[in-house]
Amino acid sequence: MVLGGGVPGSDEESSKVRERILRSERENRYLRRDSDDRKVIEEVFDRSTMLAVEELIARKDLGELHGVVSAGKEARVYLGEDRDKGPVAVKIYLTSASDFRKRMGYIAGDRRFGKLPSGSRQTIYLWTRKEFKNLQLADSIGVAVPKPIAFHKNVLVMEYVGVPPTPAPTFAESEVDEGDRDWAFETIRDLWKKAKLVHADFSEFNAFKYGGRDVLFDMGSAVLSSHPQAEEYLRRDVTNMVRFFRKRGIAVEEPGEVVERITN
Ligand SMILES: Nc1ncnc2c1ncn2[C@@H]1O[C@H](COP(=O)(O)OP(=O)(O)O)[C@@H](O)[C@H]1O
Ligand SMILES: [Mg+2]
Structure with missing residues (x-):
């Protein structure tokens, strides 16, 4: 019906x-x-x-x-x-x-x-x-x-x-590898550089791993980089993902270094 x-x-x-x-x-x-x-x-x-x-x-x-x-x-x-x-x-x-x-x-x-x-x-x-x-x-x-x-x-x-x-299963429900790590930080960078956007709730619960593809979702919280707290949210997103990948035994640089690479 x-x-x-x-x-x-x-x-x-x-x-x-x-x-x-x-x-x-x-x-x-x-x-x-x-x-x-x-x-x-x-x-x-x-x-x-x-x-x-x-x-x-x-x-x-x-x-x-x-x-x-x-x-x-x-x-x-x-x-x-x-x-x-x-x-x-x-x-x-x-x-x-x-x-x-x-x-x-x-x-x-x-x-x-x-x-x-x-x-x-x-x-x-x-x-x-x-x-x-x-x-x-x-x-x-x-x-x-x-x-x-x-x-x-x-x-x-x-x-x-x-x-x-x-x-689709989220990162939290999936096996993740270096490719997923690279996707996560490249995605944060692309959003920042090309769209001037920060997700602000980026986490293993808001990314799908599906059919060999990673997909970001739950974007209500995302703000433009001109938002007064945009950099703080960016740092928080990066720190969350660094913590997640490390917990899964995947090597990641320090959050500060990742943020440097994203913003420079
Ligand atoms: N586009 C979608 N396709 C399939 N399932 C989805 C989709 N968007 C959300 N979901 C399902 O709903 C859950 C919660 O979605 P999300 O947007 O993160 O809402 P919340 O604000 O509750 O965190 C996801 O973990 C997923 O199981
Ligand atoms: Mg969510």
């Missing part, structure tokens, strides 16, 4: 979307009890999120929505289908998340985004737009990321990485 068809925003369509989502949630391996299903669906799919999903369907940026592949505190990621039935990842930021103040620092100071929104909902919408823009920018300079497809409000649609319904 494809979700489109009814009049977007109508009660009939709304309840169809709701039914479909509830079913998706039941397929979800993270949830056990029925009461949990209800709680989560209330939390994730408030009326405005439901409307945002419907809008993406009406625009044909999204077809079917399947089960949850990741249930984080701040966002949930679903397997979906695009209009040609190809797999897509649908990332939905929770508007109920209480962490929006933390996000402000990664928005203020990035001159792409003018006046700061005052409410939590608007902040989450802006965050979603920011992740979309960051993915576009990274993609445009040849950094491997999930290709961004569309976004609306707190819902982001992008290329699915992995063999559905299983997402």
